[in-house]
Amino acid sequence: MGFKEEIKRRRTFGIISHPDAGKTTLTEKLLLFGGAIHVAGAVKSNKIKKTATSDFMEIERQRGISVATSVMGFEYKGHKVNILDTPGHQDFAEDTYRTLTACDSVIIVIDVAKGVEEQTRKLMKVCRMRKTPVIVFINKMDRLGKDAFDLLDEIEQELELSVNPLSWPINMGPDFKGVYNIYNRNLSLFTPATQTVEESIDFDDLSNPKLEEYIGEDAEVLREELDLVSGVYPEFDVQDYLDAKIAPVFFGSALNNFGVRELLDVFIKIAPSPLPCQTVERQIQPEEDKFSGFVFKIHANMDPNHRDRIAFVKIVSGTFKRNTPYLHVRNGKKLKFSSPTAFMAEKKSIVEEAFPGDIIGLHDTGNFKIGDTLTEGEKINFKGIPSFSPELFKYIENADPMKSKQLAKGIDQLMDEGVAQLFTSQFNGRKVIGTVGALQFEVIEYRLLHEYSASCRWEPIHLHKACWIKTEDEEQLKEFKKAKYQYMAKDKHGRDVFLADSGYMLQMAQSNYPNLEFHLHQNFKSDRIWL
Known part of the structure; x- marks a missing residue:
């Protein structure tokens, strides 16, 4: 065919x-x-x-x-x-x-x-x-x-x-x-x-x-x-x-x-066959010869016995072939995949090739983030991948000191799935988890225990919003971080985040530090849909 x-x-x-x-x-x-x-x-x-x-x-x-x-x-x-x-x-x-x-x-x-x-x-x-x-x-x-x-x-x-x-x-x-x-x-x-x-x-x-x-x-x-x-x-x-x-x-x-x-x-x-997709640079047609695709989901522990992490990739154009090097646009490296998989829920089978419209799973050792693009060499970035602002926050604490490594690994991998975000307070070093729904905390706790053998407990924290800071005024940023030291944190990627505990506090920060931009989403540099 x-x-x-x-x-x-x-x-x-x-x-x-x-x-x-x-x-x-x-x-x-x-x-x-x-x-x-x-x-x-x-x-x-x-x-x-x-x-x-x-x-x-x-x-x-x-x-x-x-x-x-x-x-x-x-x-x-x-x-x-x-x-x-x-x-x-x-x-x-x-x-x-x-x-x-x-x-x-x-x-x-x-x-x-x-x-x-x-x-x-x-x-x-x-x-x-x-x-x-x-x-x-x-x-x-x-x-x-x-x-x-x-x-x-x-x-x-x-x-x-x-x-x-x-x-x-x-x-x-x-x-x-x-x-x-x-x-x-x-x-x-x-x-x-x-x-x-x-x-x-x-x-x-x-x-x-x-x-x-x-x-x-x-x-x-x-x-x-x-x-x-x-x-x-x-x-x-x-x-x-x-x-x-x-x-x-x-x-x-x-x-x-x-x-x-x-x-x-x-x-x-x-129903339509695979449709064109828009990138920042141009529209990609499915019939194009060159392969392109994007990561829309990451799931840790698809098979708990092997602790594998899978990046779900939607193929947009061209033919994806096993053991062929493709460009990871964000980090500029070429990656080769020896065991790309097709899915029947958690059941997987290795595929030799896949076509536009197909969803394949790529084993991931930490290379991928949601929204990443794979191509045969062209530097394109797909648009429209949603990003979310956390609305609920809790401290996460280790309930079993003997399993601290398992807890750290579990938190690290589950955060990459994009359903919750991790912040480390610069004031006391405590870790804060932010989600958009209360049930997410229950799922995280359950998965940490059953997939990583790590026990955690939650402690309440009152926060209004997590704000990523963007500025070219380094002096004002330095002044702000000093003044708001107890409300500053780092996200999973080491970026500065302001944890405002009220709408008034955020409004005053915006008024007093006009050269700082406060963004409610971590991907404020990219062209994405905010929900």
Whole structure:
């Protein structure tokens, strides 16, 4: 198969939602239909040993939530499908925001009973900003929920998104009988069995009396509602979807495997193949001969037995080849990778080559930071990788003096993942961890104990903001550091950080030291999106 054909057959997308909308369950069933797994695992499985393939971290299995993005690839009907299952919980949103930079399209999962929720709004805002094509999957139709028309209106208003239903539900809850696929013009009848595939019945003519044989008295209601749909919503245009002007909508029940196959079948037909990416210097086209890619995620201890650290790289252009030297643009060095890997959650397999749209994992000994670029020699820097300002802070202390080395190594590696930041106080030498969500502290403590055998304890500290300082006035900087000595710290890279304990304190510092710039993000020199 030729290079351009390899690009065209790839579909790389993220699945996003508010927690508990069924996102990870949908991922499992997509993998099931793709033949990547043979038994789907329940996300909340206290009574059985099966767990979701995409929730591979031990804390995810115990809590029944996703706390890190999982990458999974499989073949389906001649297409290479790459799924990125993202955390839904807001405390892990920074991982999701960064993952969206590696997606060419997105599927948003919405609970039919709860409708549009807070985290969905935030994630959709990022999709709008990036003009990412979106498909909506309304889940849990086997439960009672909101009226379909009301829900579509809510999605349009709350997410500022024009929708176009490509399937339509026949009732919901205990009376749910299935869906009519408007796009393929067929009828799928619902049977509440978790491991079966629904049968599709071709039904081009809805006026056919045979419809009553399948769905009884609901046939007339379906005809009326579909007449209303055709009157309210324009005929579906694929280009409008690709231009992020409209979002196709599907209905189903991921837990019951219902509506998932038709979603996947339509998705591979209409979803975009790998898209161009913008760098500071120029736009990169997937069809370019020269390889380029960027690091959007780093994960420590993918395999706790080997203490390995993996950098996730989205290939943007050209062909990545194993054992070929590539330029690490930030540090100016050429690196060669002997064991690049493709993923099925935590399961990895070595790949000889990979193409635009693919996600590969590179073993990392500390060379990579989030946002780094790899090329065949061109010095380019990809734009739009989000950076985050910590909002919560705690002192971290060693709870076991015999394990100080393990604790130091664990903190060092977990901070590189970009979900938390480390500051060392210049006043007392104590270490401070800053995060954007309270649950992150629990995850850090758990992972330090179970992945590094290191115990920690937290102590409260009241801080308002961490500010990185930029200036050309060395005298004023020296004066400021002397005056604010007890509030000064160093970050992981040895840069000066001002830990302001109140908004008033920060405002006074800005007023009294006009030649100093106070930045809430550590990457203030680069062209990035701040969230």
